[in-house]
Amino acid sequence: MIKRLIYILVLIVVAACAPKLKSTITKTFPPLPKDALVVVLDIADVQSIEGDVVGVLEANHGGLNGNCTYYQNILNLKELARKAGANLIKITEHKLPGTTNTCHRLQAKIFSVKNAKKYEAKINWSADRKLTWDDFKGVPDTLNYPNTLAMTNSGFGYESGVNMLKEGKVFIQSVFNTNKSWVVVEGRNDYVLRHEQIHFDITEIYSRKLRKELADANITSKNAEKAKPIFNRIFSEMELRQQRYDQETQRGDKRETQEHWEAVVKLELAKYEFYKSN
Template structure:
């Protein structure tokens, strides 16, 4: 900007340069907004002078000259914005990007000028890790003036700048209760998926496994006479109410019947109990997963990552526990150890379900 000013002064006599436009500020535009302006950034390529104005000087033909806002275009706009919006650090921090601010003119007749003002702002939400794009404001104003009367410029530009802030204030008031990008908090709740399907048993204490749930043929390569496939998952439902993200995790603890098998020679109550305890262990892990998430400080920026990480951790823990259970009970062959695990699992289930 400094170099451009030197070039203009080198070409034009100082007598014909228009004065910088003095942008008036001081009046509060928004006194109690649900946001504050944390930064203003100038994204204009080259940060050019804002105004190209036609003027007529004695002895010279009407010509177009460049000028800026007093103190510099960016500084003047930034000061106007900061002075116009009361700062409330507990509200949402907003970054305004100046995309365009330009005044251009053309001659329309003897001593008459037609002009256009264009303003474009991008409003972003400031996060700890960066910015989130929210909305854009674009406006243009047409005007006419006599060639040496510049009085229309400052009020028109001031009105556009004020309108941009009022527009964003109206936008955020409308969106704050329903726009997930503007959410201020997270509530989490849980439910259990209980609907039974022909090929799947979903965990219910009132619906234990039966041998008819083991529908896969015993693989010829298997060294086990019975095996149950157990899994843990969840469905995530999300909605925003009054600026808070309400999450519900519908937990799924299940056994696919088509992935579980048992030979006819092992179908007795003792063996079925061993397989049921595998199922019970998954239920215990699922409940611990839920308890862990209840203890986490979830916020709109981190809840998805925390849920995913904790799910993987507990899934790994589930697999380790299943392996340990089989190792210590020798896949149910060690009746003493099986009885110990039965008591342990039943006690944990009782604490969870009662």
Template sequence: MKIIASIFILVTTIFNFQNETEKIEWREGERLTWADFKGVPENVAGFVASTNSGISFSYGMQSTNGVMEITYDINTYFYPEASWYKIESANNHILSHEQGHFDISELFARKLRRQFEALDKDETFKEKARKIYRENEKIRVAFQNEFDKETDHSKNISEEKKWEAYIAEQLKEYNDWRKK
């Protein structure tokens, strides 16, 4: 077996916490708890909590007897040390909002898996995968910001309920691309 290329790339969240050692992988049916938030609360007016989550992917390329083989792995992570809450103001409603941020990251990981699945598994994969990841990440961040804007960071309860339902619906729609 002759290996032409073996590439490992790890792309992290917009906050680029590449040295973060502790992380929690998104899992179906598992929910965040306040104990998962281990960061130091920031003094941001009106903010009770902050979730740091994102998508990473790695891939490898090798050629055996002229046949290109490409493997990739896409994960959604929550970063406890970069996520925080103010204990005196925290409640289950706000925790659900923070879970929503984590779920949005998982939704975009599923979208990324779907896009990667459709790519040609040849020498163009690397360039195309990076481009798709960057675009997916821009859209994910905008989606996260829209979630906060429309829910007023969880304060608008009717919008919060709409968003929670929408995120759950989208996760189901992309269920075929969940991590197995």
């Protein structure tokens, strides 16, 4: 039940464009609800996809009046996928911003699959999306962690885009990494899962603290370079908090202390509710 943390998506992108979106639908499905899960697989993901190909989506350079960061384009592609009845996006091409084009340009195939959750490599934190043991897809590292029942790998990062006509947003994501999180057979019980969920909740608390501090400091895409030292400090604070959680609960073995931590984390999530992940 040790917590291993990663430093994810720390990227500042200068963007001066609006995404031009295009969809080519080859098979018709009913549209999905606006809050339906859509899983995104990046180029490096080599999972075999079992399902129907719905079509192809593109997000290209399209002018000077919008936001075309990677994160914003992913949100745009998810919206198009839902309208087409697709619940899985496989990125097939990703062109990075350059001197002649300041947008992230994406091309992707979209699929309709029976169970999108089984393809998830990363899970964004959500109050409505609690972890299950099916989310722990990694191979247990019992050699380096012989007394560990489960390992949660999560972290948060930020991305910023700028355009010439208006300030862009600073996007912050709190993410659980399924392929780097694992559990041994004897650890698969509700109590251990509760312990691991608190690790992810602590990650979310500190991503909310980052949003608050960036807002209090009036940091936007115009001065996003000032975000890095704040990010580094808050990320370090989170790492120390995760370590203290495992130490004080003895990785969940001290049930009374575990319950105390669960109550404290619940209160802190409520305290920073305004800054929660979208």
